[in-house]
Amino acid sequence: MTATPTHQRLQPEFRLLVFLVSIGFFMQGLDTTIINTALPAMAQSLNENPLRMHGVIISYVLSVAACIPLSGWLADRFGVRNTFFAAIVIFTLASLGCGLSHNFYQLIFFRVIQGLGGALLLPVGRLAMLKIIPRVQFLSAMSMMSLAGLLGPLMGPTLGGYLVEYATWHWIFLINLPIGLLGMFVTFKAMPNKTEPSVQKFDLSGFILLIIAMVGMALGIESLASREISRNFSYILLIAGFVATGLYAYHAHTHQNALFRSxxxxxxxxxxxxxxxxxxxxxxxxxxxxxxxxxxxxxxxxxxxxxxxxxxxxxxxxxxxxxxxxxxxxxxxxxxxxxxxxxxxxxxxxxxxxxxxxxxxxxxxxxxxxxxxxxxxxxxxxxxxxxxxxxxxxxxxxxxxxxxxxxxxxxxxxxxxxxxxxxxxxxxxxxxxxxxxxxxxxxxxxxxxxxxxxxxxxxxxxx
CATH class of the missing domain: 1.20.1250.20 (MFS general substrate transporter like domains)
Structure with missing residues (x-):
């Protein structure tokens, strides 16, 4: 009698699901790297100092960090398909908003919204694969998906430089539109809407403390050298961040339903x-x-x-x-x-x-x-x-x-x-x-x- 193999090749019925999750992974990986070579051209177009443009990166990444704790709860509560579809819609529409932005502050606003979608794409996609694909095929599925994660960062810097030199910087965001539309179409074909029968109440107070902690520390540091923001306000942000961190540590120790227990x-x-x-x-x-x-x-x-x-x-x-x-x-x-x-x-x-x-x-x-x-x-x-x-x-x-x-x-x-x-x-x-x-x-x-x-x-x- 032959032993059951620990890992098996991915069966055809799951390949479309892996392709779908790979689309989200690719979009996120591309977006975090394509913008780096485009920042000076964006600064010139928006009449901004190139050395100030790091806010475009921070706003996105910080939004992703702040919204990651939401991903698992939303997927369990509303289903992996509905949450993943919403993530692609948010990410794609925010990309359109970024591409149509006329000034620095509009761009920052849509980058924050884009980060909300990006925070859900990979965690929810990975969770969907975990719930739907048999464990013996999961390693093969993750290996296939990881290729998309490598392609995004590999293409990003060169593609970003090419687009701003031979087109305009707006296309580094607009390029997400056809990819996002493809993802929306495939979602309802490839991903069942798996939900959990019982979901704990969301830890809203802990979530708010985490957001204050992350935003306070990151924006406090980012604004220290800014001429538009007073040094005292930067200190207030930093203090708020550290205080919220301490309060969350206490909350995690005492709250039974904390997002991250002590x-x-x-x-x-x-x-x-x-x-x-x-x-x-x-x-x-x-x-x-x-x-x-x-x-x-x-x-x-x-x-x-x-x-x-x-x-x-x-x-x-x-x-x-x-x-x-x-x-x-x-x-x-x-x-x-x-x-x-x-x-x-x-x-x-x-x-x-x-x-x-x-x-x-x-x-x-x-x-x-x-x-x-x-x-x-x-x-x-x-x-x-x-x-x-x-x-x-x-x-x-x-x-x-x-x-x-x-x-x-x-x-x-x-x-x-x-x-x-x-x-x-x-x-x-x-x-x-x-x-x-x-x-x-x-x-x-x-x-x-x-x-x-x-x-x-x-x-x-x-x-």
Missing amino acids: QLFKNKVYTIGIIGNFFARFGGNAIPFILPLMLQVAFKVEPFMAGIMVTPVVLGSLFSKPIIRPIIQRVGYRHFLLINTVLVGACIASFSLTTADTPMWLRALHFFIFGALNSLQFVSMNTLTLKDLPQQDASSGNSFLSMIMMLSMSIGVALAGTLLNIFTTYYGTDQITHAFHTTLICLGAINIITAYIFSQIPKDMPI
Whole structure:
């Protein structure tokens, strides 16, 4: 008698569902990268300072982070198909609004709405696959879907540069319309509306505290160097963020229906992983924003060429995927994260050595190395964080990690933008290259310091 295989190939009846979820994954992955090379052109069109345009990224990412806790509850309450369809509709209509925006504030408004849709796309799509596809075929389904997640970031920088150079920046958003319409059509053909028979009451008070905490910290940092916003208001935002964080910690400990219960943090490795993810992502998440900006604003590279130049970052990420598991099995999480965190920080700081005259081959190699190191960092941190969670905490633990990842991205970009504006004021606009270089050194130093967090990983922790 032959044993039942642990993993099976995906059956044809589920391929359309995986294709549908891949559409959402592709749209989200493309949107987070296509905009980076377009920021200077957008700034010129909207009569804004290019160094202020990081708000376009922060507004989207922060909205995603704030709305992730909603995704699971909405899917359970209204069904995965209805929630996923609503996510695609919101994301597509908001993309249209972004493409038709006439000023900076209109664009920020529609980016926030777009983030609401983006927050639901991937978590709800993944949840639908988990509920509908048999577990023995789930690995095959996730592998197929991950290809779409890789295609978006791979195409994004070059496509964004091409569109703003040969068309207009509006098309980096309008390109989502045909993809979204396809997703809407396929949703009702491919996805049953699975619901849960009983759903707990939503933790509205905890959700509000989380939003205040995230918005306060991210926008407080982002506005510190702003000339339009007073320094006192920035401090008020930061204080509100920290106070809301403390209040939520108390709420999570005392409220039975809290979105994220405090018992999650009784797991030492999970706690280290969350703190490490939060701080060690600042620099790595800021680089996709700051490198295309430096290439175009400081080195005067055309948008399309800037997009091509940063493609090796994604190629380095692809290269790292097969080697992460054997490396960790050989050296363990503690040694690997201690060393790799320092290497990522050193690599970020070393971008300060590049100039407009740096040879193309050397720049490509530099970007490739960073992409590989950064991907190794993210994958190893995520795996460490979730590996020892008990089954009953797996869902909330994964959702909290996803929220922290997006929050760290928004704060990382906000921090990079704030530092860049501070150093531009200090050096003067005629020394903009020095401002970029000093910002990169600071971001690298922060990353190196956070290696201390991973020194708290138990030395005898099993792999």
